Amino acid sequence: MSYAILYNSASGNTRSVADALERALAQAGVEVVWGEIRSGGMEDALALAAPADAVLVGFWCDKGSCTPEVADVLAGLAGKRVFLFGTAGFGGAPEYFEQILGRVREHLPEGAEYLGGAMCQGKMGDAVRARYEAMLAKQPGDARIQAMIENFDAARSHPDADDLARIATAAKQALGL
Secondary structure (H helix, E strand, O other), rough: EEEEEOOOOOOOHHHHHHHHHHHHHHHOOOEEEEEEEEOHHHHHHHHHOOOOOOOEEEEOOOEEEEOOOHHHHHOOOOOOOOEEEEEEEEOOOOOHHHHHHHHHHHHOOOOOEEEEEEEEEOOHHHHHHHHHHHHHHHHOOOHHHHHHHHHHHHHHHOOOOOHHHHHHHHHHHHHOO
């Protein structure tokens, strides 16, 4: 069996997950190719996916879904077995991640077989915290903004080793490895 790992990463979080998946699949003794989904690079990504028995597609959460580049690649995976993995700045409950996976899954065409997906929290850039602090300065005591700052701080260590192991395990199970 051969597998393709395709990912899009803005801050390195999803790249870390892709690296962990590549290591886990290589340790399982399967052939793995992988590449980054870049703006204007849909054809390159689909060329990597073409010979693969299954495709693992990674994304970062952009406004509750994936980026347009990832959506375009997903739309080109008719006839493929697909596992989704992603990162999001907000952690929260597993239900939150399932909602995101559901929205991303909508980009798969008929004929693609959805094998499952897994997500974890990912750290955000310092500019995000600065924006939250500026919001809090304008609205002192706002519990929602304070919660956003607390989430930012909690996200600093993610994806961590537990996140990577959990997603690798989910992928291997979905792929039958």
